[in-house]
């Protein structure tokens with residue numbers, strides 16, 4: 001191989017545009033991995049404008065945040081203390097599917113597979129045999145923990161069930177960004193405050209060469225990461241990558257967010273309550289509760305939404321509700337030339353399953369995996385866009401599922417959702433489950449079978465059949481297995497500490 005012909009030269013300067021959650025989640029691992037290399041150092045520069053500010057609402061996460069934090073070497077207790085975090089075992093859904101409905105989507109499974117079959121195949125069989133669908137949450141340890149407001153990481157009180165559940169965090173997003181900022185700056189990242197007013201591009205290649213600030217400064221770079229939020233300053237403003245609009249599938253386009261005073265019980269889960277034209281979130285932190293209303297202003301007014309939000313608070317509102325508008329969808333290319341969009345600049349799907357921060361983690365990980373040289377081969381961009389495309393679409397389908405399976409017909413909004421067209425990929429998923437109890441997993445890095453089962457059964461989509469091979473397992477053995485599992489979970493949860501007490505203990509240690 002002739003390296004002069006093929007190797008484009010190492011990237012020496014990365015410019016991250018934007019210092020929201022995405023910007024600092026990108027800067028931290030890049031600084032850790034690239035900034036201080038003894039022979040090939042690479043500058044990591046982040047430009048942010050305090051005048052524009054950040055969205056700063058992302059407060060609920062998936063368990064993968066722990067993998068991200070661990071890769072940075074963050075101390076888990078210190079993180080809990082500094083970001084006012086609480087632990088998250090999953091999401092409680094209220095009034096989704098039908099009014100009065102309640103179920104839990106947990107970070108975990110429903111016990112170990114019995115004779116190689118997922119638990120739900122056996123329940124469906126038991127349900128048919130005994131003509132009664134059991135309360136499946138009794139076999140999900142995180143669901144039982146959430147019900148009793150308990151928390152402990154897998155291991156300490158749960159021998160034999162260590163893989164049965166996982167957990168994420170709720171945290172104050174602006175404190176988290178600050179935490180990562182300190183981390184990145186300590187490892188050599190440079191922070192520039194200023195308003196970008198112009199993006200310079202190479203006249204022939206179209207590569208971005210520099211961003212120009214209002215005060216005249218120019219910041220040059222070899223690689224640019226666009227973390228400028230919804231505006232997509234580089235990826236759309238300069239490169240016109242295009243946006244795929246998914247509003248027909250997900251009609252919510254607005255949010256109101258407001259913090260309120262803490263409630264006496266610190267709950268280890270997010271709550272999502274379906275409303276007339278959207279849903280309310282409730283995210284418990286140590287120092288406050290984060291609340292919001294995601295809704296469609298085509299089906300309700302901003303004022304009605306505001307009232308629904310304020311009426312649903314557990315404590316006194318600590319601020320005026322803040323309004324955010326969005327267009328659900330994704331950038332057609334989130335990597336184009338030498339610009340990689342991460343965070344809201346790459347796309348947005350409403351926070352019903354707390355997927356945005358997870359998508360940032362995925363994108364940063366992929367960028368490092370596919371790290372380019374200065375030529376930024378289009379093949380790398382294609383691969384990044386392929387993987388991120390699958391990830392965004394699988395998130396979209398999973399969220400659309402929450403709406404499509406509704407039996408609610410008490411408002412125009414829910415009637416629209418029940419009747420709307422859905423992507424073919426999701427139509428197949430729903431049909432497969434309804435007909436056979438099987439789940440099609442398109443994205444191995446995304447939601448797994450227990451998540452689909454929890455949501456579809458929680459929303460009332462019961463399969464007509466179960467796996468015929470499950471009949472080979474002795475029915476009494478199945479019955480005995482689930483009875484023992486239920487008892488084991490009940491016993492283990494009794495011994496666990498209260499979630500609030502556990503958080504206080506860990507935060508004090510941090």
Ligand code: FAD
Pocket residue numbers: 017018019020021022023047048049050051052053054055056057058059060061173194195196197227228229230231233255257292324326342343344345351354355356357358
């Ligand atoms: P932003 O926070 O908008 O940051 C943009 C940055 O770009 C800012 O620093 C700004 O100063 C800078 N900038 C822009 N233009 C310029 C310019 N011209 N010059 C200089 N700097 C510039 N995610 C979750 O995972 N869980 C949740 O529970 C969750 N809840 C959410 C609720 C709502 C209502 C919304 C809208 C989002 C939610 N998200 C959630 C998503 C999450 O908030 C975002 O993914 C995350 O905050 C990343 O935002 P960002 O950094 O891409 O953009």
